[in-house]
Amino acid sequence: MSNYKNDYSNLNQFSEMFKALSNAYRLEIFLYLADYCRPGEMSTEEEMRVSVGELGSGLGIAPSTVSHHLKELRHAHLIRMERNGKNIECWVEPDTLDQLITFFKHAKEGN
Amino acid sequence: MSNYKNDYSNLNQFSEMFKALSNAYRLEIFLYLADYCRPGEMSTEEEMRVSVGELGSGLGIAPSTVSHHLKELRHAHLIRMERNGKNIECWVEPDTLDQLITFFKHAKEGN
DNA sequence: GTTATAATTCGATATATGTCGAATTATAAA
DNA sequence: TTTATAATTCGACATATATCGAATTATAAC
Numbered sequence: 001m002s003n004y005k006n007d008y009s010n011l012n013q014f015s016e017m018f019k020a021l022s023n024a025y026r027l028e029i030f031l032y033l034a035d036y037c038r039p040g041e042m043s044t045e046e047e048m049r050v051s052v053g054e055l056g057s058g059l060g061i062a063p064s065t066v067s068h069h070l071k072e073l074r075h076a077h078l079i080r081m082e083r084n085g086k087n088i089e090c091w092v093e094p095d096t097l098d099q100l101i102t103f104f105k106h107a108k109e110g111n
Numbered sequence: 112m113s114n115y116k117n118d119y120s121n122l123n124q125f126s127e128m129f130k131a132l133s134n135a136y137r138l139e140i141f142l143y144l145a146d147y148c149r150p151g152e153m154s155t156e157e158e159m160r161v162s163v164g165e166l167g168s169g170l171g172i173a174p175s176t177v178s179h180h181l182k183e184l185r186h187a188h189l190i191r192m193e194r195n196g197k198n199i200e201c202w203v204e205p206d207t208l209d210q211l212i213t214f215f216k217h218a219k220e221g222n
Numbered sequence: 223g224t225t226a227t228a229a230t231t232c233g234a235t236a237t238a239t240g241t242c243g244a245a246t247t248a249t250a251a252a
Numbered sequence: 253t254t255t256a257t258a259a260t261t262c263g264a265c266a267t268a269t270a271t272c273g274a275a276t277t278a279t280a281a282c
Contacts, residue, residue: 011142015135022130023240024123031122034218052259062242067260069240086249086258097219101212107145108208134270163229176271178230183269197228197279224282231276239268246261252254 013077014103017096020076026069029055030078033092051087124188125214128207131187137180140166141189144203160193160200 021027036050056066070090073079081090132138147161167177181201184190192201 011138012135015133015138018129018138019133022126022133024126025240027122027126027129031218035221053257056259061240063259064243064261065241071260072239083248083259086256088259097215100215101219104208104211104215107142108212110146136270164227167229172270173272174229175231175273179270182230194229194278197226199229226281227279229276229278232274234273235271237268237270239266241265241267243264244262246259248259249257251256 016076017078017100020072020078023069023072025059025061025065026073028059029066029069030073030092033079033090034097050091051089053087055090127187128189128211131183131189134180134183136170136172136176137184139170140177140180141184141203144190144201145208160195160202162198162200164198166201 021030032055033050052063052066052070055070056063059066070079070081074081077093078096079090080093081088083089132141143166144161163174163177163181166181167174170177181190181192185192188204189207190201191204192199194200
């Protein structure tokens with residue numbers, strides 16, 4: 001086990017990502033953001049963001065819990081957040097989806 | 112949140128997969144199997160399998176813990192196992208890597 | 223049949239996680 | 253400057269998870 005053909009040097013980084021996506025609420029949030037921010041749909045950078053309140057409103061969990069989940073996603077570098085007035089806007093970390101796609105493609109091809 | 116543009120109907124199935132991959136040992140095991148079983152490398156189906164003992168030997172954890180982790184991976188439909196004599200052989204569930212690649216590709220493209 | 227090997231299950235335990243409501247902070251509006 | 257809104261942090265709690273060693277099951281070898 002110790003001598004892998006392929007060096008997954010940042011294995012922990014990915015296991016952290018998967019931990020963040022292992023909760024159904026967090027996965028839902030992440031996919032919502034990924035969907036909401038899909039390129040071509042919105043014209044400006046600002047429009048490709050959504051507030052914490054918007055995210056939490058439909059989930060049926062307390063705002064503090066939403067906040068907790070967002071922190072998990074942020075710490076896994078899956079999303080980014082920025083204050084804009086009273087709201088905190090969230091959006092997917094650029095390149096993250098590509099990283100995940102690449103990760104599994106490499107696993108599939110063995111490199 | 113409730114009216115997604117895209118229906119991720121099997122969200123739970125994927126969050127279970129990610130939960131299984133959220134542990135560094137399990138991710139290591141999974142990638143090892145994915146690597147070991149990569150197509151073209153082995154000629155026969157049987158050669159594309161590895162025993163539980165082989166998997167656990169390099170991880171530095173108790174056999175019972177390895178067994179537990181394998182069960183998690185199996186329940187998430189990430190791997191398959193089959194007894195062969197005294198050994199239990201493991202290999203990645205065919206199509207799983209494709210499913211994961213597709214999942215993130217769809218998330219990226221918004222469908 | 224007895225013994226050895228491979229793996230699983232069980233029970234115990236420590237740690238991590240998800241959740242809430244209350245209290246707090248940051249900003250905008252009145 | 254007081255009040256309202258959005259979000260986070262904190263403390264508490266219940267549940268889930270990772271881990272081990274001991275006991276158990278399944279198979280093969282003698």
